[in-house]
Amino acid sequence: MSDNQTQSDLQKRIIKQARAARLAAPAIASSPLEQRNRALEAMAQALLDHRGPITEANALDVADAQKDVANGSLGAAFVDRLTLSEKRLGSMVSALRELVAAPDPIGAEDQAWMRPNGLRVAKRRIPLGVIGIIYEARPNVTSDAAALCIKAGNAVVLKGGRRALRSNRAVVHALRQGLEAAGLPADVLQFIDSPQRQSVQTLLEQEDYVDLIIPRGGEGLVRYVSQHSRIPVIKHYKGVCHVYLDASAKAQRSVDIMLNAKVQRPSVCNAAETLLVHTSRADDLLPQVAQALVEAGVTLHADERAMAALKGRFGDKCVPATEDDLYAEYLSLDIAVAVVDGLDEAVAHIQRYGSEHTEAIVTEDYSNAEAFLNRVNSSVVLVNASTRFSDGGQLGLGAEIGISTTKLHAFGPMGLKELTTTKFVIRGDGQVRP
Amino acid sequence: MSDNQTQSDLQKRIIKQARAARLAAPAIASSPLEQRNRALEAMAQALLDHRGPITEANALDVADAQKDVANGSLGAAFVDRLTLSEKRLGSMVSALRELVAAPDPIGAEDQAWMRPNGLRVAKRRIPLGVIGIIYEARPNVTSDAAALCIKAGNAVVLKGGRRALRSNRAVVHALRQGLEAAGLPADVLQFIDSPQRQSVQTLLEQEDYVDLIIPRGGEGLVRYVSQHSRIPVIKHYKGVCHVYLDASAKAQRSVDIMLNAKVQRPSVCNAAETLLVHTSRADDLLPQVAQALVEAGVTLHADERAMAALKGRFGDKCVPATEDDLYAEYLSLDIAVAVVDGLDEAVAHIQRYGSEHTEAIVTEDYSNAEAFLNRVNSSVVLVNASTRFSDGGQLGLGAEIGISTTKLHAFGPMGLKELTTTKFVIRGDGQVRP
Numbered sequence: 001m002s003d004n005q006t007q008s009d010l011q012k013r014i015i016k017q018a019r020a021a022r023l024a025a026p027a028i029a030s031s032p033l034e035q036r037n038r039a040l041e042a043m044a045q046a047l048l049d050h051r052g053p054i055t056e057a058n059a060l061d062v063a064d065a066q067k068d069v070a071n072g073s074l075g076a077a078f079v080d081r082l083t084l085s086e087k088r089l090g091s092m093v094s095a096l097r098e099l100v101a102a103p104d105p106i107g108a109e110d111q112a113w114m115r116p117n118g119l120r121v122a123k124r125r126i127p128l129g130v131i132g133i134i135y136e137a138r139p140n141v142t143s144d145a146a147a148l149c150i151k152a153g154n155a156v157v158l159k160g161g162r163r164a165l166r167s168n169r170a171v172v173h174a175l176r177q178g179l180e181a182a183g184l185p186a187d188v189l190q191f192i193d194s195p196q197r198q199s200v201q202t203l204l205e206q207e208d209y210v211d212l213i214i215p216r217g218g219e220g221l222v223r224y225v226s227q228h229s230r231i232p233v234i235k236h237y238k239g240v241c242h243v244y245l246d247a248s249a250k251a252q253r254s255v256d257i258m259l260n261a262k263v264q265r266p267s268v269c270n271a272a273e274t275l276l277v278h279t280s281r282a283d284d285l286l287p288q289v290a291q292a293l294v295e296a297g298v299t300l301h302a303d304e305r306a307m308a309a310l311k312g313r314f315g316d317k318c319v320p321a322t323e324d325d326l327y328a329e330y331l332s333l334d335i336a337v338a339v340v341d342g343l344d345e346a347v348a349h350i351q352r353y354g355s356e357h358t359e360a361i362v363t364e365d366y367s368n369a370e371a372f373l374n375r376v377n378s379s380v381v382l383v384n385a386s387t388r389f390s391d392g393g394q395l396g397l398g399a400e401i402g403i404s405t406t407k408l409h410a411f412g413p414m415g416l417k418e419l420t421t422t423k424f425v426i427r428g429d430g431q432v433r434p
Numbered sequence: 435m436s437d438n439q440t441q442s443d444l445q446k447r448i449i450k451q452a453r454a455a456r457l458a459a460p461a462i463a464s465s466p467l468e469q470r471n472r473a474l475e476a477m478a479q480a481l482l483d484h485r486g487p488i489t490e491a492n493a494l495d496v497a498d499a500q501k502d503v504a505n506g507s508l509g510a511a512f513v514d515r516l517t518l519s520e521k522r523l524g525s526m527v528s529a530l531r532e533l534v535a536a537p538d539p540i541g542a543e544d545q546a547w548m549r550p551n552g553l554r555v556a557k558r559r560i561p562l563g564v565i566g567i568i569y570e571a572r573p574n575v576t577s578d579a580a581a582l583c584i585k586a587g588n589a590v591v592l593k594g595g596r597r598a599l600r601s602n603r604a605v606v607h608a609l610r611q612g613l614e615a616a617g618l619p620a621d622v623l624q625f626i627d628s629p630q631r632q633s634v635q636t637l638l639e640q641e642d643y644v645d646l647i648i649p650r651g652g653e654g655l656v657r658y659v660s661q662h663s664r665i666p667v668i669k670h671y672k673g674v675c676h677v678y679l680d681a682s683a684k685a686q687r688s689v690d691i692m693l694n695a696k697v698q699r700p701s702v703c704n705a706a707e708t709l710l711v712h713t714s715r716a717d718d719l720l721p722q723v724a725q726a727l728v729e730a731g732v733t734l735h736a737d738e739r740a741m742a743a744l745k746g747r748f749g750d751k752c753v754p755a756t757e758d759d760l761y762a763e764y765l766s767l768d769i770a771v772a773v774v775d776g777l778d779e780a781v782a783h784i785q786r787y788g789s790e791h792t793e794a795i796v797t798e799d800y801s802n803a804e805a806f807l808n809r810v811n812s813s814v815v816l817v818n819a820s821t822r823f824s825d826g827g828q829l830g831l832g833a834e835i836g837i838s839t840t841k842l843h844a845f846g847p848m849g850l851k852e853l854t855t856t857k858f859v860i861r862g863d864g865q866v867r868p
Contacts, residue, residue: 026785026809113830121829127811128841128842211840211842226664230660232666232667232842233666234842257864260866260867351460373859375460375464377560377857378857380857381857381858381859382860383861384862385862385863386867389553389862389867394549407563407645407646408562408645408666411855411856412856412857421841422845423815424813425815426814426816426817427807427816430684430690430691430818430819431818431820431823432691433823
């Protein structure tokens with residue numbers, strides 16, 4: 001069989017799967033919440049029942065990855081993310097069960113009105129239809145993402161990373177049994193069982209069958225997906241989050257918020273990457289915050305005015321910032337530091353260098369707090385709180401499917417509601433248009 | 435100057451314009467409603483003041499188009515759409531003034547809640563940022579689309595059809611003067627002054643500066659834009675709208691709704707394209723409705739069961755339907771007709787052949803009405819009313835920017851609200867994440 005032949009068979013299989021998901025979608029879209037919840041519980045139970053085959057499959061994936069770590073072509077952290085320990089499997093089961101308690105994101109009519117001709121119009125929340133999730137290593141995404149889509153009444157097509165292929169296959173096998181046990185068609189959960197990159201491209205072309213693509217992974221994956229997709233994509237690029245310490249900022253609060261925003265978990269998108277300080281506080285507050293950061297292991301990349309204020313007291317833990325530093329998403333124990341003349345310059349800096357993700361102001365000044373909330377159009381804007389609250393769970397959205405950094409459909413942390421849309425439901429008694 | 439040089443200059447100019455729109459966006463995003471309304475009024479006045487140059491420019495566009503009509507390369511209807519008569523200019527002015535009365539789509543916080551740690555969270559409606567509109571002949575779209583974007587606090591980049599270039603240039607010149615008269619930067623309105631197709635491609639690549647693309651035009655334009663854009667696109671494809679006459683449908687009501695849905699304006703997307711009739715009414719109601727349609731000049735494309743019921747009584751106004759007829763968006767005095775066994779088959783038919791645009795049921799049966807509303811997930815679903823109500827103005831959304839046939843961000847008729855997004859506004863008193 002030629003390569004072309006093989007590729008064509010793979011394409012046919014993916015098209016068939018996307019079509020099967022589309023055909024199964026109405027069954028789950030019209031299923032009552034009780035049945036979708038029963039399915040989540042059965043999926044959790046099936047993961048427990050299939051624990052054996054899942055961990056065996058995972059061990060094979062891990063063994064292959066370890067070979068590549070040994071020959072230096074893969075980082076050791078990868079193996080950790082790939083491994084489905086007893087504890088991780090337990091977390092997958094808990095996540096499914098917690099979702100049972102979440103309220104139904106579909107069915108509600110938040111708005112309804114009557115037209116002058118007596119037509120009654122309502123906007124009713126409905127599932128999106130079929131959602132494609134394209135992700136990288138972690139096999140727990142397989143059950144987490146599938147469960148969120150299913151809770152919201154959607155069919156789902158999963159394409160995981162090639163190094164987790166056997167693990168994902170075993171997890172999906174269990175989850176589909178759970179769906180069937182609850183009387184839902186197993187076809188609402190499709191898994192693209194192929195290590196080939198071409199399979200991603202084929203999935204991205206199924207605009208007749210798939211309503212939304214969510215890529216979960218690094219910037220390379222997200223860029224590839226968004227440039228090649230014919231289907232709408234919800235993207236997460238980067239988070240260059242700012243904390244601005246205003247003239248009236250309380251000192252201890254500034255230290256606490258800045259440390260939490262930078263140090264608590266530096267590798268995530270809602271960690272702070274730039275510290276802006278009002279010029280009137282360059283000589284008292286800035287050195288105090290800088291001291292705390294340096295003690296926590298952070299390297300400061302200071303602009304000219306910040307360098308002058310810090311007077312070289314932190315040695316090689318405080319280096320001159322380049323223009324690139326002001327744009328940087330470090331995801332490490334590094335932070336850019338700049339002194340600004342006031343709120344206007346802080347807002348202008350954020351508009352110029354920011355990524356519209358999350359920004360915080362620390363201030364006691366009412367007008368400046370409100371002006372910051374009004375003028376900064378990032379997805380999350382905070383007064384006197386850490387940027388680390390920019391997270392679906394922390395904001396009370398329930399489960400989080402991701403954080404959107406583009407403005408269409410969803411902007412910022414996304415919960416179950418963002419996996420739905422609305423239709424107009426209209427009740428008449430014979431109206432025709434004049 | 436070489437061709438490459440020219441193209442590169444064009445690209446640079448478009449990138450510069452997109453960037454200028456992005457830089458001007460914060461000024462309009464933070465402008466109070468009063469100022470945006472003053473701008474709309476000033477734009478209306480500027481159109482009146484520039485009536486002379488606008489009609490002169492339009493006359494040149496029309497003259498060129500007429501040459502192509504004369505040599506047969508263009509249809510005569512095109513010239514009509516292109517012509518800016520006194521009356522059309524008056525409508526453009528009225529549309530701007532009517533928009534002044536619309537409520538502000540930005541600023542509202544529809545949802546707000548408190549977290550257990552005391553953080554106050556709200557979702558506030560904000561402008562999308564920069565919106566690109568790519569459209570074909572009608573020069574009135576230039577002012578209509580610009581005004582909608584501006585009312586919703588957005589900057590806008592317009593790319594009109596090449597045959598209306600001089601008309602659009604003159605209209606934009608006037609509108610920008612109106613913006614400046616109200617103290618807003620003229621740069622919030624950008625016009626791509628080029629007849630070249632390449633300019634569309636360049637615009638579609640400015641994902642750093644443009645947040646949303648709305649193509650307004652035929653299926654070819656929409657497909658081109660959605661396949662080439664790196665920016666999210668809100669699409670309108672086709673409307674294959676169904677009317678289902680249930681077993682209990684009232685006869686006169688069925689005739690009225692069906693005539694209105696098919697005949698009142700057959701060329702639009704919310705006109706009915708398929709009539710479905712319950713088998714128990716194939717011998718009484720179907721012939722009566724068919725008679726009314728044929729008298730109104732409609733050709734029936736009947737499936738086997740409908741053909742049998744109609745017994746050839748309409749001669750060549752009733753022809754056998756092919757499979758393609760059931761998928762057809764005729765946009766003409768043609769309709770597909772099929773007999774179904776009941777609600778289940780009607781819903782299945784709509785899922786198979788429909789376009790998820792607009793579907794109506796005529797029934798007196800409570801359970802069937804509710805089941806139709808629940809099970810049909812098209813953007814607009816109606817009971818006992820004409821499909822022609824699937825329209826922003828008719829549904830009370832105020833001005834309409836278009837009808838989305840994809841489910842992301844907006845589904846169905848779109849008003850000003852669909853030109854906005856939301857940000858999370860969070861008020862704390864020192865909270866950090868544990």
